[in-house]
Amino acid sequence: MGNFVPTERTQVHRLPKRGVYSREEVYRILDEGLVCHVGFIVEGKPVVIPTGYGRRGDTLYIHGSAASRMLQAIGTGADVCITVTLLDGLVLARSAFHHSMNYRSVVIFGTATRVDDPATKLEALDIFTEHIAPGRWRDVRHPTAKELQATMVVSIPLNEVSAKIRTGPPIDDAEDYTLPIWAGVVPLKLTLGAALPDERLPKGIAIPKYVANYTRKGS
Amino acid sequence: MGNFVPTERTQVHRLPKRGVYSREEVYRILDEGLVCHVGFIVEGKPVVIPTGYGRRGDTLYIHGSAASRMLQAIGTGADVCITVTLLDGLVLARSAFHHSMNYRSVVIFGTATRVDDPATKLEALDIFTEHIAPGRWRDVRHPTAKELQATMVVSIPLNEVSAKIRTGPPIDDAEDYTLPIWAGVVPLKLTLGAALPDERLPKGIAIPKYVANYTRKGS
Numbered sequence: 001m002g003n004f005v006p007t008e009r010t011q012v013h014r015l016p017k018r019g020v021y022s023r024e025e026v027y028r029i030l031d032e033g034l035v036c037h038v039g040f041i042v043e044g045k046p047v048v049i050p051t052g053y054g055r056r057g058d059t060l061y062i063h064g065s066a067a068s069r070m071l072q073a074i075g076t077g078a079d080v081c082i083t084v085t086l087l088d089g090l091v092l093a094r095s096a097f098h099h100s101m102n103y104r105s106v107v108i109f110g111t112a113t114r115v116d117d118p119a120t121k122l123e124a125l126d127i128f129t130e131h132i133a134p135g136r137w138r139d140v141r142h143p144t145a146k147e148l149q150a151t152m153v154v155s156i157p158l159n160e161v162s163a164k165i166r167t168g169p170p171i172d173d174a175e176d177y178t179l180p181i182w183a184g185v186v187p188l189k190l191t192l193g194a195a196l197p198d199e200r201l202p203k204g205i206a207i208p209k210y211v212a213n214y215t216r217k218g219s
Numbered sequence: 220m221g222n223f224v225p226t227e228r229t230q231v232h233r234l235p236k237r238g239v240y241s242r243e244e245v246y247r248i249l250d251e252g253l254v255c256h257v258g259f260i261v262e263g264k265p266v267v268i269p270t271g272y273g274r275r276g277d278t279l280y281i282h283g284s285a286a287s288r289m290l291q292a293i294g295t296g297a298d299v300c301i302t303v304t305l306l307d308g309l310v311l312a313r314s315a316f317h318h319s320m321n322y323r324s325v326v327i328f329g330t331a332t333r334v335d336d337p338a339t340k341l342e343a344l345d346i347f348t349e350h351i352a353p354g355r356w357r358d359v360r361h362p363t364a365k366e367l368q369a370t371m372v373v374s375i376p377l378n379e380v381s382a383k384i385r386t387g388p389p390i391d392d393a394e395d396y397t398l399p400i401w402a403g404v405v406p407l408k409l410t411l412g413a414a415l416p417d418e419r420l421p422k423g424i425a426i427p428k429y430v431a432n433y434t435r436k437g438s
Contacts (some may be wrong), residue, residue, distance in 0.1 A: 007419060009266075013288065021232065021234060035257035035320070037268035038267075039256075039265035040265050041263075045298045047228075048300045048302050048326065049302065050324050069231060069232065079263075079264045080265060081264070081266050083256055083266070083269060092351070092352060093359070095361065096347075096348045096362055097363075100241070101271060105265065105269050107268070109266075113394045128315075131319055132311070133405070137315065141315065143314070143316050144316075169419075174376070180421065181360065182427055184415050184416040185414070186415075187431060188253075188412070189409070190408070190409055190410075191410045193408060194406075196403050196405075198389060199400060200388075203234070205399055205401050207401055
């Protein structure tokens with residue numbers, strides 16, 4: 001699938017070995033994540049808002065109420081920075097200085113464009129729903145024209161993109177390895193509990209397999 | 220502990236019942252989270268970077284290498300927006316339109332100030348280490364003067380702050396409740412796996428209790 005071409009903004013300068021530009025790896029992180037943090041500028045100041053998202057090919061979609069201040073702010077071609085972060089572990093080193101976290105993150109720079117075409121909008125809502133729970137779209141009541149109108153969708157092309165990944169044990173200073181201090185990694189994982197059926201569910205509606213056996217890609 | 224006073228930026232306009240200004244609730248979210256997303260402006264464009272953090276009272280600290288481009292950009296009093304998001308569940312409604320997530324998030328607006336005083340800097344490193352693993356600071360090798368110099372710490376006062384919280388089942392349109400579609404919540408939780416001791420650990424060093432019995436506050 002090739003690599004993204006690093007730019008001045010996406011080139012990882014410090015600890016360059018953590019920088020990853022492979023589309024495959026970027027897609028994997030985006031497809032496993034559930035929430036992104038959208039950065040944009042309002043009256044000259046930065047704002048960062050968490051929201052769901054979906055991806056198809058080299059396009060990221062976010063959506064929300066047509067009344068959303070975030071979407072109104074970015075839907076007219078504003079610059080955005082969208083970041084997705086997965087936490088994989090606490091890295092406990094022998095020295096306070098070398099404590100760290102294992103993580104995988106993706107940073108996307110670009111401009112957002114409002115999606116107005118109803119067919120593309122509907123496709124984006126399919127993508128969001130499948131991103132939350134793959135298999136879900138064919139089961140649910142699809143959006144009405146009125147709901148589509150009340151929903152704003154924006155797309156961001158995946159052009160200027162990089163990932164950053166840290167894995168593995170703590171890296172301590174050579175002379176610290178003999179210290180009698182426990183060191184290691186505590187793995188972290190976003191896990192899914194048993195599904196809680198809505199109390200208002202009519203009797204006899206079984207939990208779909210894609211809910212009962214739910215896992216996130218890559219996890 | 221009182222409430223934060225909403226401002227134009229922190230007042231939750233849409234779905235105002237999700238807005239929370241209680242210090243206690245904001246502290247709980249910040250103390251449970253492990254990573255924040257820092258938004259700032261570089262050459263007129265937004266940038267969002269994930270990083271660890273720590274809190275004491277009404278001050279949030281972030282830190283990193285003195286060579287960090289993020290810290291260099293924000294350490295001179297720049298405007299920042301710092302957001303912490305905890306995911307609590309996937310909300311599967313009967314309609315695609317009402318799919319949602321249960322979450323708790325905190326958004327902080329302010330300016331960052333570089334911490335130069337060595338004693339405050341050391342205290343901030345204590346706070347970071349304890350934020351990752353409460354109990355850890357007393358066990359580890361403390362920072363040397365050289366390490367303190369190589370570390371940049373910035374503080375952000377918690378003044379202009381709000382939380383946003385969604386809990387509970389899906390909220391569907393009245394007429395959709397009779398549809399034969401499964402609906403409910405899939406709980407999400409960041410869980411900790413069994414600790415992986417560093418392979419280079421000398422024999423006979425037991426896992427500390429605070430690692431073996433690790434839980435995040437509030438989880």
